[in-house]
Amino acid sequence: MALPIPLPALSALLLTLLCIYKFLIYPLFLSPLSKIPAAHPLAAVSSLWIVYKRYSFCELATIHDAHQRLGEVVRLGPGEVSVNCVRGGIQTVYGGGFEKHDWYPNMFTNYGHTNMFSMITSKPHSIRKRMISATYSKTTLQSSAALAAQSHSILHSRFLPLLTRLASSNEPFNIFPLLSAITMDFVTCYLFGLSSGSNLLQKEEERNHFLHLYHCRRSYNFWPQEMPRMKAWLEWFGVKVVPSWVGDANEEIEKWTMGMVEGAERVRETGVEDVADSPTVYAQLAGSMVKASSSSSPSKVEDPTPETERLQIASELLDHLAAGFDTSGITLVYLIHCLSLRPKLQSALRAELLTLSPPILPSSSSPNLPSPKYIDALPLLNAIVQETLRLHAAIPGPQPRVTPASGCKLGGEGKEFWVPGGVRCSAQAWSLHRNGEVYADPGEWRPERWLVEEEDGELGKKVRFVCEGEMARWWWAFGSGGRMCVGSNLAIYQMKMIVAAIYTCFTTSIVDDEGIEQCDLYTAPPRGNKLMVKLEAV
Ligand code: HEM
Structure with missing residues (x-):
């Protein structure tokens, strides 16, 4: 008996109905x-x-x-x-x-290897995290002789002399690249040691070249992140949605980082003569990787060759340097923008910074830095950093x-x-961070929301930094849970040191802030990539 509808037509009808059900x-x-x-x-x-x-x-x-x-x-x-x-x-x-x-491994894979940030599953992630998280704890950072020596050198030999020259020239300048340079120097020196880390503050040409390589790729992130299959498919048909110079820039950044990895390895092999040259994070990670690959523990996930291990270490540390310099530089540029609009708050901050012993002054009159613990405890500085990370989260x-x-x-x-x-x-x-029921006037930069005024016996009143209740619960600048930012303490450490160095010695005022609004991106720098300011020595 013949079917009332021919078989091909019946199949097409069923397929159409299935699609209507599945997709609508x-x-x-x-x-x-x-x-x-x-x-x-x-x-x-x-x-x-x-x-x-x-x-x-x-x-x-x-x-x-x-x-x-x-x-x-x-x-x-x-x-x-x-x-x-x-x-x-x-x-x-x-x-x-x-x-x-x-989305993470599609984009944040270096040298063909994932890292803590881009690992999807929790097992390899937690093994890697256990290897290095201690190097980023607040206690480790605040008591690290290597970081203290590196901070001293970066601030006193590189940053303050540069700012002093810029202030005496009386010329406006773009402070954003300098902030990116100092945060890169801080992070790479902690990762690889002072002699192997970067010196973008003093090497202007290298600074401009690196920042160009880093930023020029930004508008092409969409394809590998959101449409990796479409990208591959289009490329198969000869349509290049991401120009080849983006790949060249990635390669050059990888090469640049590998140079620092190799420098750190040489120092580790020959022994550290100057504590500032200790490659703290590199040494910890390399040591833990070797231990893990030679152990017979059941938690061992793989047995990498020495070359694979070298690339895995480099991938991890390239991610840290990128995560660490860009985000902190962005936060600092907004902090300086907001403070420049409030000269009275700059004076109040300076008064607080001058209570540090010794204060951070240019020249050899102040050979040591104040204890990071004291810097960390300053309430107004705390409130200013906290509020900037709220209103201008670098990863919004x-x-x-x-x-x-x-x-x-x-x-x-x-x-x-x-x-x-x-x-x-x-x-x-x-x-x-813009919930008006939690943060009154959420679009306003108001560090005061994190401060309470208290009686202080005969001394009169004092302010205390308070981060608790709903405001603390909704504050999410570093994320939360097991994949929260592992470098948050280093970020806070370096940002506070840098702000303390600037505002103890100088005032800032805005000359041109066109394009200061944040990009609509995962990591969000100012649209104009600049903030033109003038510095005045105080
Ligand atoms: C103001 C500065 C910083 C901000 C706002 C920031 C923010 C964040 C956020 C929001 C995450 C979670 C991202 C996600 O899951 O999508 C994250 C993760 C991460 N951050 Fe940061 N970060 C900063 C500085 C640093 C520094 C200085 C380092 C290291 C030197 C660092 C290393 C990392 C790493 C390795 C992860 C991945 C952690 C994991 O998946 O376990 N960050 N950061």
């Missing part, structure tokens, strides 16, 4: 995510609209607007959500150890994770949504 009916009406408010009418059925927002550099603003309109949990795509709350939000996703999304963008196979509930009490496994979910500091 299920995501629109039946998926558990269909109950979550959609940030855009297309969000339930296609990711194209959010991908387009990413491509057009307006992802953060779009997600922020969606949370303001629709609440704490919003749907960004058929399999993607964003959260903007603490309980049922960052506590669940980041405190719950959800694994990272492919979404940090994508994947929900576990068992699924989870997202959203605050009484507003929870069931989310199945395998869904991309993220939070962004940009939105968490």
Whole structure:
């Protein structure tokens, strides 16, 4: 008996119905995510609209607007959500150890090897983290003789003489590259030792060349991060969406870092003569890797060749230097911008900095630096750094994770949504830090919100830095949970040292701040890549 509909037509009809079910009916009406408010009418059925927002550099603003309109949990795509709350939000996703999304290894792989930042699964990540996290603890940093000697040399031999020259020239200059240079010098000297680390403060040509290499790649991150398969597919057809000079820039940065790795290895082999040359993080990581590969422990994940091990170490440390200099440089440029708009606050900060013993002054009149513990305890300095990291988080963008196979509930009490496994979910500091119910006038830079005034016996009043309650819980500049920033203490250490050095000795004023607004990017520098200031010695 012949079928009433020919077989090919029947197959086409069934396929069409299946597609309608899979791509329209299920995501629109039946998926558990269909109950979550959609940030855009297309969000339930296609990711194209959010991908387009990413491509057009307006992802953060779009997600922020969606949370303001629709609440704490919003749907960004058929399999993607964003959260903007603490309980049922960052506590669940980041405190719950959800694994990272492919977004990380797609982009942050160096020398062909992943590192702590770009490892997806928790086992290799926690093995690597155990190897080095102690070198970044506050106690280690504050008591490190190597870091103290490196800080002294960077501030007294490089930074303060340079600032003194710039102040006496009375000429305006772009302070952003200098801040990137000093943070790079701090981080690489701690990683590789003073003699093997960078000296971008004094080597102007190398500084400009490196910063050009680093920044010129920025607008091409979209393709490997968000559309890696499309990129490969287009390349197969001969369409290059990422120009080859981006690859050349990556290679040159890798080569530059490898030079420092090799320098640190030479020092480790021949022995350290000057404590400032100790390659603290390199030595710790290299030692731990050798120990791990020669151990027979059941937690051992692989048996790398010496060459693979060398590249793994270099990949890890290249990630630290990039994560460390860029973010701290961005934070400092906004801190200086905000302080330059408030000369009275600069005076109050200077008064506080002059209580340090000895104060950080140029010239040999002050051979030692004050104890990092005392710098760390200064309340106004603390409040200024904390508030800058709130309003101008250097990483304000979404940090994508994947929900576990068992699924989870997202959203605050009484507003929870069931989310199945395998869904991309993220939070962004940009939105968490702009919650008006937690931070009054969230768009204002107000360090005072972190200070309380207290009676101080006969001495009158004193201020105390306070970071607690809801303001502390929503503050997310370094992320949270097991994948939180491992370098946060080093970041705070170097930023406070640098701010203390500048504002003990100089005042800053703005000459040109056009383009100071932050880029709409995961890591967000000023759009104009500059802040023109004038320095005056005090
Ligand atoms: C103001 C300065 C800094 C800020 C705002 C910052 C912020 C962050 C944030 C938000 C994360 C989590 C990102 C994510 O999961 O998507 C992170 C991770 C990380 N940061 Fe930082 N960071 C800073 C400085 C540093 C420094 C100085 C270093 C090291 C020298 C560093 C090394 C790392 C590493 C290795 C990770 C990955 C940690 C992991 O996955 O376990 N960061 N940072």
